Amino acid sequence: MIRDTVSAKRPTDSRGSSAVPTSIDPAKFQRMDQPTAVCGTGDFNVVFIGAGNVMFGSDEGPWNHSLRFEQKLGTRLKVVAVIDPAIERAEIVLKAKCGSSVAPAYQNSRIFESLDEYIKNKSEVDQPRAFVIGSPPMFRGSVHPGRDVELQILKHFPGVAVFCEKPIATGPKDEITELFAVAKQVKDSGVVFSVGYMLRYLKAVQMMKRILEENNVTVMCTVARYACAYESIAKPEWWDKSLSNGPIIEQGTHFCDLSRYFGGEVDISTVAANSLEWNETAGHLSKLRIDESKIAPENRISRVTSANWKYESGAVGSLTHTVALQGVNYSCELEVFADGYQLKLVNPYVEPILYVRRPGDDFDETHQFEGDDPFFTEVSNWIDIVEDIEHDPKAPLILSSFTDACKTYEFTWAIREASERSLQNRKKSSAVDKTTS
Template sequence: MSPPSCWKWPRTEHIGGVDRFNVLFIGAGNIMFGSPEGPWNHSFRLEHKLGLRLKVVALIDPAVERANAILEKKRDSFVLSAYQDTRVFKTLDDFIENMQPKDKPRAIIIGSPPMFRGSLQPGRDIESQIFKHFPGIPLFVEKPIATGAKGEIKEAYTIAKTIRDTRTICSIGYMLRYLKAVQMMKQIIQDNNLTIMSTIARYACAYEAIAKIDWWDKSKSAGPVIEQGTHFCDLSRYFGGEVDMSSVQAHSLEWHENAGQLSKLTIDESKILPENRIPRVTSATWKYESGAVGSFTHVVALQGTNYSCELEVYADGYLLKLVNPYVQPVLHVRKPGDDFEQTHTFPEDDPFFSEISNFIDVIEDIEEDPESATILSNYEDAVKTYEFTWAIREASERSRKVQTSVA
């Protein structure tokens, strides 16, 4: 879940042409079709990228009534042509049984809940089902790639190997990598041949706006670091490099501790087993394989709707500080010879559109601007971020058990 706040639809450009571009949607939730809470909405970006070429051949979701209601709204709008022949199916197998040759997708967008993907277990193996029926078809997969048991991470690496070995185009929805501010940070590091010394990340969510009870249940969401903080753990890796997993240490503030009492909960936490209730704060530190040091703090504390998120990257003489990346990104840059920071803003930047646009451009081998037609997060890289977030959760739980035994 990304933070809700004030935001504007971006100006977008689409590819011209008249040939069909068939897309299969898996999942009819907010990430695919948007919500009042925030800017996520993959269908919107595809509509504006592909224009009249877009043909959504099917929408797969067990909640058939919701899926049909969404399609009714789409058909009553300017994007009718993309959805007028879209059919709804409960499962991928149902679609396969009823698919006609003209329905073969050119790309598949996986926006179903992470508990149903990233695994080889029946019912949670959507990638394997796709490999069987649509080998080589490009995939766009939402993050995190899974929220299953920690022991299933090796299965996610098996999926990554299949994608790599078959050279299947695959992009993962770590959209913050596509921010102009983030790419400017990368450019500064490259241009000045910098060696990263430290990354410091902070993610404070506005819990009052989170009314989905599954998010508060670790047995469903895997916890806030894995489900939500994953974006900043991923950005930390993007700048710091690979993490020495054995070095990860963490502490947590738990729901039952005095400082962990929340006054504005919009869900009934008593319906969640005590052992499955999420921590209010998780604070982690680690070493990168390069020798650099990283830290991340996730906080469930703010009320209202605005989140507070920052990432600092340090190198010799340099500080790169990214502030408010979800809503209105600001980049503060301090360089050698100057005690003051330069401030850069990026109005109307839309990383959601950029990640979808790059994905389509790679599929179509668009070469006018090869720099932009790049997938910045592949499946294997996303599995590494997933493994990292699990390491943080486990470290915090080990620390909690030690504290309890001492007490």
Template sequence: MPATDPFNVVFLGAGNIMFGSDEGPWNHSARFEKKLGDRFRMLAVVDPNLPRVHQTIATKRTDPAVRHAYLNTEVYGTLDDLIAAYKGKEDTIRVFVIGLPPAFRGGVTTGTDFELRVSKAFPNAHLFIEKPVSTGSLEDAFKLGEILSQNIPRIVSVGYMMRYLRAVSHVKKIIDEQKLIVMATNARYACAYPSCMKPDWWDKSLSCGPIVEQATHFCDLSRFFGGPVDLGSVQARALEWNEPAGKLTKIHPGVKEETIPPENRIPRATTAIWKYKTGAVGHLTHIVALQGASYSCELEIFADGYMFIIEDPYNTPRLRIRSPLSDEEEVIVCKDDDPFLEEVSVFIDAIENKDNYIVRSPFIDACETYALTCAIRIASERK
């Protein structure tokens, strides 16, 4: 019998990734609503921008389809306020969705220890954490991962939603069935930069730059297929903002790049190569160049006799496959694919079935992706 009991959730952070925006398909609240239906209860939202949160909740209450989930939602400005309010009733919260900026999480020191504070105050709650796991100390991120993994019943999932694409699942299935070993991965991520409207995104001191913040998805997918990376093999080069080829003409008017210290301005293109521990090779190119609204992204995976190309993962993903059976490519169009919904669905299923192994992006593994992106950034800035 399907469960019918209320499923209580708290959102830590109320930005675009949590409640949606015009910039992209991300919107965790919509996925929890769809997955849980009448069971979903948003117990509380924690965010310092209280007027925005109150307006968001008020809007949700006008929608008859989801009004039940937000009727009793409480709003808090800080985590300390939430902890105080739930003293003695900690176990009423089943899930925390942590979507505040990575500068405030992913660590074990004061100011970066958000997950640690949540896990201590609410030891039985499960955690869904946005990517990247941190923009701080890599060593501290791994320390946090070790701490979180010690609480075995707790499910922890990191928001690398592209691992849940149907095209990705199909490629994984073929690789496993044919007992293939990946020989090479080649990722390209070209963003439409006028839609990058957050000033922090353009400041490396705040976002860690586009490799850590954005290309992390394709570094993660590359690792998902290629396996562990030899970080000592990473080499990278970058086109900087002040080089002749680095001039951009359509930066969003809300972004005043000239006010960002020159040393903190982001590169326009970064290309990197590395070796996987199997001996396979990996390649990534990230480009801040396209205008309009649509990104251009794809990942190539090669193995003996096989080529897989995953195209347009944000919109209508397509999978092209060439196999030993024919030189002609098989093309699979994955219409109506929603990896955001799938990752939330798997996370909830893992909680209700007490099955940690179905989560495709555990925290420690996400730390390995953070390590790769940091290595690429450092190598690209090396003179």
């Protein structure tokens, strides 16, 4: 089933995507611990691209797409293939699944080293209904062979739905134009394509959108703060910006995306930023779990990035990302200001709390959202669209399209570049001071 993910009635920009996606009524969200409520019938064949943490879970966070698919689809789920060059890792996770209560979903799964190998050896009886892309971002979002997984799926599996993790890519900055070319092909195909900016699917976030829309107020300012617990990040590639592109692009992308979701399109020319680097006095970290000495000095990540910008509407935005906390839990907040309103989202990854101050009241309302799982909601929403369950023509569709995700990616690159320019200017200024002293 092919279906355009952007309503023709919605305003579009020059790149063809919805300017600001509409909200979803939080009352429609199905809890993950509720019985399966999909109206579709028959097997739902899925191909998992990637057998790592985001697909099968780890102790580093709540990421585990396989778990959400199992809960949503129940006995209908059939994982026909797992594609990962790390064959042994794929074998381990499949063995664990086949020894559990969800074994029927995996008992006939086949392992392939690459998408090309799968294409050459796929069986017609195992035709996929959907692909889930959870491979590292450096292997997607490109027109170049080996990194063009989206284009290969469009070519060999026309009409098959795709769910892809964020960020949409981590290639060189000069490939952003090519990335938008991929986005155009995705949009023109009409395929149901969703990108994993799961925070958009939080009940708290949708409540914030509803408050702004129902009261017809325009956002004046967004203030985002993202502090990660670096002690729990044990992947060496995360600490190497030649591989991950750095924490703003790889991790802070979630809050850059939420900022855009509320503030609208960013005027990229206004982005300014400063950073604290690893070799500055304040940048020392005492509980690293990786050996940073194995990473070239020029590729070590910033400890703090502080950015500000203007939205095309005239509103202003800011983001501070820090690699500073120890332990496990992150500390994250997003504030949105409009005429008479302050909406403050706290702790969105674990137990979201929303504080709302309204016109005529100096005190905050407090809203809590027990049991909310945006990972499940984004998967559930996407599957319902694939199954064409929702027949209301005014119903919201995908909250994060491929094109929209490309704009967030472009924005994160602008912040990284702005901080690097600022760093170079400080070095030049310091060199001049030493010369003249």
